[in-house]
Amino acid sequence: MSNPAPTAPPKMTIKLDGREIPFEKGDTIIRAAHKAGIDIPHYCWHPGLSVAANCRMCLVEVLPPPGRPAMQLDILRWDPAKKEYVPQKKPKLLPACQQECTPGMEILSESSAHVDEARGAVQELLLLNHPVDCPICDQAGECRLQDYWLEHSRKSKRMHEEPIHKPKGQVFGPTIVYDAERCIVCTRCVRVSAEIAKDPVLSIRERGNLGEVVVAPGRELDHDYTLMTEHVCPVGALTSADFRFKARVWFLRSARTICQGCATGCNAFLDYDPRNNTPYRHRPRDNQEVNKYWMCDEGMLSYKNATEKRQTSALVGGDDATLAEALSAAKEQLQGLRDDPERVAVILSAEHSVEDNFAMLTLARTYVGATDFFVSGKPLGRGDAILMAEDKIQIRAA
DSSP states (O other): OOOOOOOOOOOOEEEETTEEEEOOTTOBHHHHHHHTTOOOOOSSOOTTSOOOOOSOTTEEEEEOOTTSOOOEEEEEEEETTTTEEEEEEEEOOEETTTOBOOTTOEEESTTOHHHHHHHHHHHHHHHSSOOOOGGGOTTTTSOHHHHHHHHHTOOOOOOOSOOOOOOOSEEOSSSEEEOGGGOOOOOHHHHIIIIISSOOOEEEESSGGGOEEEEOTTOOSOSTTHHHHHHHOSSSSEEETTTTTTOOGGGOEEEEEEOOSSTTOOEEEEEEETTTTEEEEEEEOOBTTTTBTOOOHHHHTGGGGGTTTOOOSEEETTEEEOHHHHHHHHHHHHTTGGGOGGGOEEEEETTSOHHHHHHHHHIIIIIIOOOEEEEEOOOOOOOOSSSOOSOOOOOOOO
16 A cells, blocks of 8 residues: 655745735744735845844734733823823834744734834934935935835924934945935945955944944955945945936836856846936846845946947948948958868857857858857956856856
C-alpha cells in the first residue's frame, strides 16, 4: 500500500483591516503587508535594511485575543465643552515594522480612529520645524511628507514660534548634498552606509529636534554606494549632485532597463523627459535574484555613457553623411574583398548590443566571407563583494 502524499503545512495568516493575508515565520506586520501589496505608512522602515522603529509612522492597533483585555494607556484629552483636560484611556499602539506576526493576529491600520489620530500627530511633529522648501526641493512630487500629509493630516501647523534652523546645502562628498532642516532623522542613510556599503561613515548627532546626520570626522561620504543614501531618503534631505535642480519628477517617465556599468546586470529604471528624450537619472529596480534593492554609484551614473558623445549619424571620411552615402562608400571599399577574405578582420564590440553584433557578424560572414573575428571592450576594473563586478564588458540586449 503506497504511502499518502505529504500534506502541505497550513498557511499562516493574519487579518489586516478585515483582509486575510499570509505571512512567513519571522515576518513583521509591515513586511507581510508589503508582500501583499498593502502600504502601511512608514519612513524609517525599508525591506532591505534593519529595523529602526524610530519614525512611529507605521503604528497599528493590534486587537487582543478573545478573553484577554487590551493594553490601555492613561491619557489626558482636551474637552472643549469643559475647557479642560480630562482623563481618558486609549489602546497602546505598536510599530508594524517591529511587531512580528502570529497566526490569527488581527490588526487595525486604516480602519482605526486611534491609528489615524496617531499618524496625524506624527506628521505634525515631523513638520513642526520642516522648512516650506517644496517649490525648490528635488523631492517634490515623490516626497512622503507630502503624500502622508494629504492622507493622514491635512492640518495647518499649530506652532507659531520660529522653527529650529540647521545647516543647508552641506556637501557630504563628491555625489551627495545634505539639507539638515529637511531631515526627519529616519537613519536610512546611516544604515545603508553601515549595512550595505560596509562603511559606517554616517551617524546622528544630538537628540530630539536638534538631531542631524553627520559625516565621521576627517572623512567624506565617498564609498561606492553613496547614491543609495539619496535613493532611500524618504524626504528631500539628501540630494544627488548629478540630479540636483535638473528636472521635476512629474515631467519624467520611467523605462525599465539594465545597468550597463558591469557584468552584474543590475535591474534599473531610466528616468527621462519624453518631451526631448533627455535621460536624467538611473534608479535601481527591485530584483531579489540580481541586485535586490541596490545599485552602485558607478552603475547609477552609467546612463551617461549611452547618451553623451554618442555618434548619431553616419561618417564618410570624417564628415557627416546620409545613410545611403555611407552604405555606398562601404560597398565601394569592400568591393573585391570576397575574393581575398584573409585581408579582412572584423572587430565585435562588447559595448554594443547583441543585435548589433549579430548584424555585423552576418554581414562579415555572409557577404564578405571574413574568417577572422575579434572582440573588444573595456578592460577589467574594480569590483567588490556587494554588487560591482570586475568584468566591465557586458554584452546586453538593445
